[in-house]
Amino acid sequence: MQIKEMFQLVPETAEQLPRGAFLTAGGGVWNPMTIGWAQFGVVWSKPVLTVLVRKSRYTYGLMEQAEVFTVSVPREKALTKEIAFCGSRSGRDVDKEKDSGLSRIQARAGGADGVAECHIVFECRIVQKQLLDLNTLDPEIRKRNYGSNQALPDGDPHVLYVGEVLAAYRL
Incomplete structure (x- = not known):
């Protein structure tokens, strides 16, 4: 994939991310998780997308077993109920494929199946x-994003998953 192709979709994606997007891991269970953070760039001469998943999340186990995501x-102001549902319900407790109102679309380039109702x-x-x-993180960021997780022994840090972008497209 050309780096330029990915970056053409980044501005619109960056606008939507604070309102939510969906992460799906490759493998057997299709479990869309709402995300609000991501990082796009070029690393190792490849277009990359980095996502963050807390170790306590059901999706963490799926990502650890996956090779793709x-x-x-x-679209802007679309799927707000679905974003809220997938961000507040765990795949441990509900079948998101059945209960979220979202449907699966088959991957085109070897990634994980995506969300058909989305457009990028x-x-x-x-x-x-x-x-x-967490010990190397800016103290203010650590307090704001991890301070309330002191009940967990490790503070429930995120795992960063760097993905080579195989394809980026509009539906």
Whole structure:
């Protein structure tokens, strides 16, 4: 995939991310998880998309077993109920494929199946996983994003999944 193709879709994606997008991991269970953070760039001469998943999330286990993931981005002001549902319900407790109101669309380039109701899709192959070291994080960011998780022994850090973007397209 050309780096330029990915970056053509980044401005619209960056506008939507604070309102929510969907992450799906490759493998057997289709479990869209709402995300609000992502990072696009060029690393190792490849177009990459980095997503963050907390170790406590059901999706973490799916991502650890997966080789691929997909980020599906809804249109502005669309799918607000679905974003809220997938961000507040765990796949441990509900079948999101059945209960979320979302439907699966088959990956085109070897990524994980995406969300059919979205209009931008990034299919990725995991090229690096890294547990976030909370001790190296800016203290203000740590307090704001991890301070309330002191009940968990490790603070419930995120794992960063760097994915080589295999395809980026509009539906």
